[in-house]
């Protein structure tokens with residue numbers, strides 16, 4: 001029997017094989033309310049193979065090939081879907097050699113292609129993954145004040161400082177709301193901070209690599225500034241809440257309370273006495289903080305960081321990427 005015949009609603013997740021999207025696919029499958037159509041760029045690539053091993057994937061997950069820059073492939077992917085989670089966007093690990101082509105076009109044109117396809121397909125709601133990168137790069141925000149959804153990163157400031165990823169997320173999110181205002185398409189955005197947690201996919205993504213650089217013992221000295229982190233499973237929860245709650249609208253910041261690197265290391269040292277941690281911390285003052293009240297009012301909770309750290313370390317050790 002087809003999943004749709006059993007009452008499951010079909011939703012699309014773009015970039016399904018990525019870090020955040022994989023956990024979202026897993027969550028959607030676990031509720032049994034959804035049949036999931038996940039887009040990947042290469043159906044034969046082993047980096048996406050984990051998706052079909054998720055529980056209930058053989059019943060309710062269909063993978064389709066789509067590049068966000070190819071409108072036709074995006075339109076086919078979202079056709080017949082009630083909802084769409086637009087997650088796919090490049091997250092570069094360093095400075096891109098061609099910012100426009102490598103990062104900005106896939107983020108901005110990619111988002112517009114998804115939204116146009118959703119409008120044409122009469123999709124009921126689109127949840128777009130933005131980022132705090134579209135929030136905090138704002139020199140006009142009062143110093144020391146927690147960022148809220150009212151803050152937008154300054155495009156010129158991003159350009160001047162060659163912060164191409166920040167720029168890509170800011171432009172894409174602005175374009176999303178402009179498209180919503182023009183067409184009436186129901187769009188909600190989620191803006192996570194640095195996403196960490198256990199990996200479902202076989203490759204290490206950019207944010208987990210950044211996190212590993214804080215805690216790996218091969219770095220003897222690390223900056224001890226507060227870090228805004230969020231568990232990937234909590235991000236998936238936020239995306240689903242934003243989709244399912246009829247009251248959800250606009251953008252939502254998504255972050256756990258900030259932790260200093262030394263706090264993270266102390267938690268890890270307690271659980272893993274053999275763990276070789278950074279030896280020296282350089283105190284760094286001042287950091288962004290985020291007011292997540294709006295998301296919490298939707299019912300979102302973030303798990304204790306101890307749990308995130310423990311599960312992450314178990315996973316990274318099993319993969320041999322942490323001692």
Ligand SMILES: NC(=O)c1ccc[n+]([C@@H]2O[C@H](COP(=O)([O-])OP(=O)(O)OC[C@H]3O[C@@H](n4cnc5c(N)ncnc54)[C@H](OP(=O)(O)O)[C@@H]3O)[C@@H](O)[C@H]2O)c1
Pocket residue numbers: 014015016017018019020021040041042066067068069087088089090091106110129130131132169191192193194195196205206207208
């Ligand atoms: N991780 C974080 O800390 C963080 C924080 C805030 C927001 N976000 C946002 O969360 C989303 C997912 O990030 P992630 O950390 O999960 O990164 P990831 O693991 O690198 O996943 C990115 C996904 O986007 C896909 N993609 C990139 N360009 C594409 C294109 N032109 N067409 C189709 N797919 C394309 C990639 O596909 P391929 O595998 O084919 O390259 C991959 O599946 C992004 O929108 C990112 O900006 C992430």
